[in-house]
Amino acid sequence: KQEVTQIPAALSVPEGENLVLNCSFTDSAIYNLQWFRQDPGKGLTSLLLIQSSQREQTSGRLNASLDKSSGRSTLYIAASQPGDSATYLCAVSPNAGKSTFGDGTTLTVKP
């Protein structure tokens, strides 16, 4: 059974700092991996989707990498801002339709 772990569970940084969030998974036979952002009491917003054949994806200040062989993905956030404060979730899919989520990293960016 796929298990997804996100470390750290919480992270607090000053504004402007670059940071890395980690996601590890136990079964490397994945179809894709997706990073989400969730604000308190809200739904999930898709940030980046990495297909199994890709190594990384970029969107603005965000860059996500995928290393299937080691079962790891990282989400890099450049020049963090207070508006980046949220919970970041990664989800691993072994096939289209099924997904397993990590517990998330709660990020606080202090002004």
Added chain:
Amino acid sequence: EAQVTQNPRYLITVTGKKLTVTCSQNMNHEYMSWYRQDPGLGLRQIYYSMNVEVTDKGDVPEGYKVSRKEKRNFPLILESPSPNQTSLYFCASSSTGFSYNEQFFGPGTRLTVL
């Protein structure tokens, strides 16, 4: 506007009273899923559907039913709700198109079972 909608957004009910949470998407997506989110347990998949009349169990299907009679709709049915089904529920959809399996989520339904 492309979106996933859920109704109701908030629901308080009593043990054993059947309820349905509706989910609809206007993006012509083939795949739809239901998740529940609980503190300390994260997001867990309940059921998913690959297309009309095709559904499969996720990780926590017990106590839930689903149906997919139309492509755009994927209702979640609790035949006899119990207090342990108190949770925040999310519906999601994704396609087989360019962004294969990129999931888009609804706003959530907060269910309380007394």
